[in-house]
């Protein structure tokens with residue numbers, strides 16, 4: 001039995017897709033270049049079946065794990081990298097990087113407003129929660145965005161000159177904020193400015209949602225470290241869990257001491273048979289990321305044809321996989337999310353409802369039906385239930401399935 005999609009929505013989808021040819025060509029060209037980059041790294045590091053064997057227990061001499069570190073370093077243009085299933089999520093990897101780079105008395109600066117929600121507790125932005133950087137005596141400043149929601153470059157330059165500033169955190173993707181995501185060029189300009197103002201500060205980039213969306217990564221534009229999650233772009237939809245850090249060797253080593261224990265660092269950490277998925281996921285990642293970007297662009301175009309506001313617009317050059325869709329009121333937003341859920345390959349029969357999620361000041365609705373729990377490289381949509389009723393859509397393992405999900409969401413939306 002085929003999916004229940006009306007002729008009207010199929011016609012709208014055909015019109016939307018017809019207008020996206022040049023945008024899709026651009027996305028495909030990026031995927032092609034990044035695929036070649038990944039393939040070249042696999043060949044240089046002589047990837048072989050033996051790398052996939054994996055270890056148990058302490059995980060000493062796990063050749064697949066150690067070679068994958070070298071391959072990530074190659075791809076991100078860095079001295080070193082640490083790729084581990086022991087990172088429970090992106091927040092954990094960023095936390096290890098921050099604790100590795102900072103010591104009591106140091107100050108961390110967030111370059112583009114508040115960082116991602118889960119990092120507030122890590123840093124101790126609101127209160128000195130147990131185990132936070134703040135509890136360990138690390139200070140924090142935040143450079144607010146300008147009145148028109150842009151990075152404040154003059155403010156950044158001044159902030160990093162303050163006494164004690166040892167690290168600067170730049171978040172590439174907008175995450176769930178309303179600012180634009182940063183391009184690698186913009187991050188490069190910020191890195192040059194930070195370097196000139198404070199040569200001692202390490203520059204850490206929260207790279208979540210940005211990997212492989214462009215042909216260069218922030219570490220190729222001046223950042224000292226990039227950090228991200230393997231259940232987003234670089235896991236290619238296959239990595240079952242984990243995170244990565246790539247960059248300057250001293251910072252990577254210091255983060256490894258936080259991940260495991262001082263003196264143990266990267267030497268331990270068994271891979272339990274997951275190396276194959278991490279390698280295959282990385283191999284697919286440039287393509288999978290492009291599928292997600294195409295799904296985002298298609299969703300934007302569909303909604304624009306229906307008269308809704310989108311951000312970025314369907315013809316904009318992309319810097320991450322996130323698509324904002326502004327619904328303006330709760331009902332259409334809920335319907336759209338329900339449709340996304342009905343289009344999922346897993347849990348398609350459940351109905352998402354807004355709920356009180358810890359850490360939010362309003363209810364949140366989340367639609368996702370993923371093979372890997374919480375994987376947002378798979379099609380998902382979530383929204384805080386407040387003005388301006390904006391949905392954040394991301395993922396799509398294949399453009400075809402992402403497109404189907406969006407068509408079902410539009411079907412639900414139009415179905416009064």
Ligand SMILES: *Cc1c(COP(=O)(O)O)cnc(C)c1O
Pocket residue numbers: 089090091092116118171173174175206208209229
């Ligand atoms: C996903 C994400 C993180 C980390 O979130 P986890 O759920 O811990 O993996 C951090 N920053 C940004 C911008 C993200 O998108």
